[in-house]
Amino acid sequence: MDSLNKGLVLFWSIMDFGKGTKLFRLYREAGGKGGTIILGRGTVKSELLNILGITDTRKEIFFTIIDQESEDAFYEKVIKRFHLDKPHHGIAFSMPVKYCSAIDGTEKISSPEEKGVNNLGYEAIFVVVNKGSMDEVLEAAKSAGSTGGTILHGRGSGTKEKETLFNIEIEPEKEIVLILSKADKTQAIVDAIKDRLDIEKPGAGIIFVMDVSRTVGLYQGVE
Structure with missing residues (x-):
């Protein structure tokens, strides 16, 4: 059954390993019913980490859908x-x-209040490529002004009839790179990645960009 909702948002957090699980518990304490935690690696460079020989760090990525009307209170708890x-x-x-269909069978059509989505100045770039292409993605993004990203790991599966998605084979292990970008740098970053990996070629990868309506804790390039 469809119901009109004041607004829904997909909440994401990227924190050091172990903290995502704690955040999930906080979410449940606040009345949340479900969420997903996946593992990833952060790639934002730190002079100290370089000295220690650590070039990336393990991360836990937690995401869930929450009502926009409870978003402020939840952010306050998280912060x-x-x-x-x-x-x-x-x-x-x-x-x-815009739309959410829950496991319990309820469906919600979202009518979110605009909170300066276009004025916030950030967008999320998702790049899905075959294993082994991650470094090229990050190098290309860096050349266009990116300060780093988060690497997520996924694995495609399915029958013979479902081995492709947008002409990309989904059986091999995939690497997914999430980059939060200043909106004025997004196009340059996307173009750099497309050129480096020849994304227009079938089977090379997928890039998509989504609006970001709220952020906290973003790295600004200052150590």
Whole structure:
């Protein structure tokens, strides 16, 4: 059954390994019913980490859909518990959602209030490529002004009839790179990745960009 909802957002957090699980518990304490945690690796460079020989760090990515009307209160809880308003404690961001179908059979059509989506200045770039192409994606993005990204791992599966998605084979292991970009740099980053990996070629990869309606804890290039 469809119902009109004041607004839904897809809440994301990217924090050090172990904190995603704690955030999920906080979400349940706040009345949340479900969410997903996946593992990833952060690639934002740090002079200290370079000295220690650490070039990437394990991350837990937590995401879930929440009502926009409860978004402010949830962000306050997250910031207070995990200190995301301080450097290097992690990031959280939201994306507007138009429609959601829940496991319990309920369906919601979202009518979100605009909170400066276009004025916020950030967008999320998702790049899905075959295993082994991650470094090229990050190098291309960096050349166009990106300060880093988060690497997620997925694996395609299915029958013979479902081995492709947009002409990309989904059986091999995939690498997914998430880059939060200043809106004025997004096109340059996308173009750089497309050129480096020849994305227009069938089977090379997929790039898509989504609006970001809220952020906290974003790295600004200052150590």
